Amino acid sequence: MSSALTDLFPYPIVQAPMAGGVSVPQLAAAVSEAGGLGFLAAGYKTADGMYQEIKQIRGLTGRPFGVNLFMPQPEHAETGAVEVYAHQLAGEAAWYETELGDPDSGRDDGYDAKLAVLLDDPVPVASFHFGVPSAEALASLRRAGTLTLVTATTAEEALAVERAGADAVIVQGLEAGGHQGTHRDIQENDGSGIGLLALIAQVREAVSLPLVAAGGLMRGSQIAAVLAAGASAAQLGTAFLATPESGAHAVHKQALTDPLYVRTELTRAFSGRPARGLVNRFLREHGPYAPAAYPEVHHLTAPLRKAAAKAGDPQGMALWAGQGHRLARELPAAELVEVLLAELSDAGTALSGRLDGGEGR
Numbered sequence: 433m434s435s436a437l438t439d440l441f442p443y444p445i446v447q448a449p450m451a452g453g454v455s456v457p458q459l460a461a462a463v464s465e466a467g468g469l470g471f472l473a474a475g476y477k478t479a480d481g482m483y484q485e486i487k488q489i490r491g492l493t494g495r496p497f498g499v500n501l502f503m504p505q506p507e508h509a510e511t512g513a514v515e516v517y518a519h520q521l522a523g524e525a526a527w528y529e530t531e532l533g534d535p536d537s538g539r540d541d542g543y544d545a546k547l548a549v550l551l552d553d554p555v556p557v558a559s560f561h562f563g564v565p566s567a568e569a570l571a572s573l574r575r576a577g578t579l580t581l582v583t584a585t586t587a588e589e590a591l592a593v594e595r596a597g598a599d600a601v602i603v604q605g606l607e608a609g610g611h612q613g614t615h616r617d618i619q620e621n622d623g624s625g626i627g628l629l630a631l632i633a634q635v636r637e638a639v640s641l642p643l644v645a646a647g648g649l650m651r652g653s654q655i656a657a658v659l660a661a662g663a664s665a666a667q668l669g670t671a672f673l674a675t676p677e678s679g680a681h682a683v684h685k686q687a688l689t690d691p692l693y694v695r696t697e698l699t700r701a702f703s704g705r706p707a708r709g710l711v712n713r714f715l716r717e718h719g720p721y722a723p724a725a726y727p728e729v730h731h732l733t734a735p736l737r738k739a740a741a742k743a744g745d746p747q748g749m750a751l752w753a754g755q756g757h758r759l760a761r762e763l764p765a766a767e768l769v770e771v772l773l774a775e776l777s778d779a780g781t782a783l784s785g786r787l788d789g790g791e792g793r
């Protein structure tokens with residue numbers, strides 16, 4: 433299943449971009465050096481902050497890597513809901529001895545400036561979350577020699593990605609940690625997320641682009657499953673979040689396998705857009721009424737999350753994690769890539785055995 437994308441790196445393993453300081457250049461470089469594709473996350477950074485990280489990773493590896501951008505968000509019709517939510521969070525601000533953030537601190541995440549940097553000094557791969565770049569932007573990146581990937585959470589979104597002219601689709605299942613890359617956040621669609629294997633099959637029949645599968649993948653055997661289902665590579669977030677190279681807060685890393693956290697949930701509590709995290713106090717208390725207002729809610733809760741992290745209090749932090757979090761391993765990133773490849777190979781051998789030998793018939 434060779435494509436321009438898979439020809440860039442030898443192994444079918446992509447380290448998911450993780451904004452919020454998780455996928456730092458050291459992590460991305462380690463994965464790329466190990467033969468996977470490492471990713472930087474430009475989300476929540478300035479264009480210059482993103483560029484500094486690009487320069488850093490170039491100093492760490494000569495191998496291909498990717499940069500991930502958030503798409504600008506449309507205006508919301510209803511702003512009152514954010515004010516109400518701010519009132520509901522007043523007790524949190526008092527508890528953490530901080531102020532709530534300004535919900536109107538910008539809704540485009542510096543997209544145009546970041547795109548300009550990527551066109552000025554091109555990177556091997558660029559991916560996009562929360563929507564589809566214009567056909568012109570994708571064509572410009574292609575002319576600059578950059579391969580483009582866009583997240584889709586339904587077959588319809590994947591078709592939109594193909595029509596716009598991207599090089600590959602990141603198929604993100606409901607199991608995924610962090611934000612769902614849904615193109616338009618519509619509250620009525622809550623609960624209609626699709627599990628990864630069901631989604632890959634639908635997207636595979638809808639588009640002919642190469643697919644990168646994401647969501648809940650923690651073992652090589654699962655990577656074998658998504659490759660068998662038609663993906664060209666697997667994108668893992670939570671598995672790499674646990675590595676020593678990841679910039680995630682130590683409390684966040686520990687929580688992944690702490691038996692205190694029995695499950696994950698999709699919530700708008702922290703950002704206003706559905707994102708999967710470990711169920712903690714903040715999520716339990718505020719998730720039920722948090723409005724569909726991204727990125728206003730993200731800006732509003734930023735000081736709370738920062739204060740909770742500073743205090744080392746996991747109950748007030750956004751503990752993003754996929755459904756497979758309990759299988760997280762604290763291995764160095766390069767070793768994790770190796771172990772995943774060995775498991776993938778074992779799964780392939782086991783599958784051929786089943787097909788050839790009649791075992792289990």
Ligand SMILES: Cc1cc2nc3c(=O)[nH]c(=O)nc-3n(C[C@H](O)[C@H](O)[C@H](O)COP(=O)(O)O)c2cc1C
Nearest residue numbers: 448450451561608609610646647648669670752754
């Ligand atoms: C902490 C965290 C941050 C994330 N940030 C981003 C991001 O900035 N951009 C993006 O495209 N995806 C982001 N994601 C989603 C991943 O790309 C991917 O879909 C997800 O990690 C896959 O599920 P898994 O965590 O179960 O492996 C993030 C995921 C996590 C866990």
